[in-house]
Amino acid sequence: MRDVSTQSAYRNQGSVVASAVEQERRRMADELHDSVVQQLVLACILIDQARLEQPGHHLDRARSLLDDTLAQLRSMVMARTPAVLYQAGLYQAIEWLSEQLGQRWGLAYDARLLGDPAVLPDTITEALFLGARELMTNVGRHAHARRCEVVVAVGEAQVEVTVSDDGIGIEPEHRARRIPGVNGGFGLFSLRSHAEELGGELHLCPRDGGGTSATLRLPRQCAAAGGSGRTGGEPADG
Secondary structure: OOOHHHHHHHHHHHHHHHHHHHHHHHHHHHHHHHHHHHHHHHHHHHHHHHHOHHHHHHHHHHHHHHHHHHHHHHHHHHHHHHHHHHHHHHHHHHHHHHHHHHHHHOOOEEEEEOOOOOOEEEHHHHHHHHHHHHHHHHHHHHHHHOOOEEEEEEEEEEEEEEEEEOOOOOOOHHHOOOOOOEOOHHHHHHHHHHHOOOOOOEEEEEEOOOOEEEEEEEEEHHHOOOOOOOOOOOOOOO
């Protein structure tokens, strides 16, 4: 009986994970369609027009669109596997991400570091960066915010990233979502699940004065016994 229950639980878990992966694929497809694909289509139209009239004007615009599209593709690739994360550390990577997303969404991201820079295992560094990216992207997509503050806090036993915004806030059902929902929440569900696998947690709550505060907290000791470590980085001057 226990084996049947265990197998059923594994099947349910596998179904949830598959749904989350599919949602992430759809989100990437939407991101590509909304920016890269549309710009490439427009560039093709301009090239076709250049064959008939004002070739210099249309070709210049087409070249500009292709340059912008190439920059967006590079940014998307870097956002998923940023070299700066391994070369300079977590804090610098989040500063870089703040600049990228700020330009994309037109809002002000402010990154700060609290505590001494720490040597963190790759598993923790990557989880914190990917978590910060998910939360910061959610602010840009959904919060209708003007400002977003990202705080990296390094303690003796744990390290956390807190993302706070002055937007419209988050619905109560999303704050403690345990399963992905039809109307969104796959990103938060996946983030919370991964944090718990590492012995950490994701906590969302209303922000004083309006908006939302989300904290991804991971214990430093959960991976301290294995894996290579990299520096967490130091705050930039100024």
